[in-house]
Amino acid sequence: MNEDTEILYHTGELDARLRHEAEVAEAVAPDRHISARFGETLLQLTDVTMRFGGLTALDRVSFGIRRGEILGLIGPNGAGKTTCFNAMSGVYRPTSGQVLLEGKPLGKSSRHGITQLGIARTFQNIRLFGEMTALENVVVGADARAKTSVLGALLRLPRHHREEQEAVDRAMALLEFVGIADRAADKAKNLPYGYQRRLEIARALATEPKLLCLDEPAAGFNPAEKEELMQLIRKIRADGYTVLLIEHDMKLVMGVTDRIVVLEFGKKIAEGLPAEIRENPAVIAAYLGVPDDDVA
Ligand SMILES: Nc1ncnc2c1ncn2[C@@H]1O[C@H](COP(=O)(O)OP(=O)(O)OP(=O)(O)O)[C@@H](O)[C@H]1O
Numbered sequence: 001m002n003e004d005t006e007i008l009y010h011t012g013e014l015d016a017r018l019r020h021e022a023e024v025a026e027a028v029a030p031d032r033h034i035s036a037r038f039g040e041t042l043l044q045l046t047d048v049t050m051r052f053g054g055l056t057a058l059d060r061v062s063f064g065i066r067r068g069e070i071l072g073l074i075g076p077n078g079a080g081k082t083t084c085f086n087a088m089s090g091v092y093r094p095t096s097g098q099v100l101l102e103g104k105p106l107g108k109s110s111r112h113g114i115t116q117l118g119i120a121r122t123f124q125n126i127r128l129f130g131e132m133t134a135l136e137n138v139v140v141g142a143d144a145r146a147k148t149s150v151l152g153a154l155l156r157l158p159r160h161h162r163e164e165q166e167a168v169d170r171a172m173a174l175l176e177f178v179g180i181a182d183r184a185a186d187k188a189k190n191l192p193y194g195y196q197r198r199l200e201i202a203r204a205l206a207t208e209p210k211l212l213c214l215d216e217p218a219a220g221f222n223p224a225e226k227e228e229l230m231q232l233i234r235k236i237r238a239d240g241y242t243v244l245l246i247e248h249d250m251k252l253v254m255g256v257t258d259r260i261v262v263l264e265f266g267k268k269i270a271e272g273l274p275a276e277i278r279e280n281p282a283v284i285a286a287y288l289g290v291p292d293d294d295v296a
């Protein structure tokens with residue numbers, strides 16, 4: 001809960017709904033040990049190059065993500081946005097360059113290792129365990145950080161029992177936080193598309209990340225759903241998270257981000273405040289040919 005909320009909370013001025021939200025938020029993020037202070041660089045990419053055979057998907061890309069901000073990562077199709085996530089989350093090891101989290105190189109950390117270090121992501125194409133319930137998907141997500149295994153919990157070994165209950169409670173709080181608790185017991189594959197996107201976010205949050213990376217979370221959404229998603233992203237940030245957002249919809253990006261980095265053909269072509277990016281000639285040129293309703 002942020003300071004403002006806390007003050008209201010203690011003076012009893014918070015209405016029931018807000019108090020409930022604050023309690024949910026607190027359950028979602030009990031404690032995070034992040035050495036970067038708010039506004040300081042949390043993650044830094046330095047001269048990151050990623051080659052696939054003859055193709056240079058990222059060409060000496062450098063930018064920082066500050067703790068507490070929502071940073072937009074935009075660019076036309078094939079610009080290298082997802083590759084950037086992959087290079088930051090251990091899916092690929094950069095051909096050259098460095099990714100530093102709180103000043104420490106990710107180096108050769110595995111995907112699992114990077115989750116434990118505190119970077120979580122969602123995928124452009126939804127990746128859920130379709131046969132598991134929404135709740136189970138989140139419990140499994142949390143297990144990427146937990147000391148004991150899901151297997152241990154499933155076998156109901158006594159020492160796992162308390163942890164198991166805590167994991168379930170926390171997963172439930174996360175489902176409530178993203179607004180899909182009413183379908184907790186449904187198989188992921190039976191959830192409406194918008195719920196699946198939110199479930200992915202809940203699962204990523206379950207790892208208590210220092211940095212949450214969202215790869216086109218609003219893809220396929222109608223305007224009303226996009227507006228709701230923007231509200232969720234703001235709520236996530238208000239809860240103290242740092243967010244990196246890949247998104248094609250300019251209205252959404254401009255409306256929710258604090259700063260924006262623009263890629264084109266694997267190179268960073270601009271970085272700045274949304275208002276600056278909107279006016280930037282190189283960015284406008286990069287988006288020429290994109291239908292008006294995407295640029296609006
Ligand atoms: N594993 C891979 N092997 C070969 N080429 C790849 C691989 N991953 C990405 N690429 C190429 O790298 C370039 C950047 O792809 P990337 O998926 O990062 O773009 P993007 O900005 O996320 O695009 P989109 O908006 O369409 O999602 C593309 O030319 C893509 O074909």
Ligand SMILES: [Mg+2]
Pocket residue numbers: 081082083124
């Ligand atoms: Mg992509």
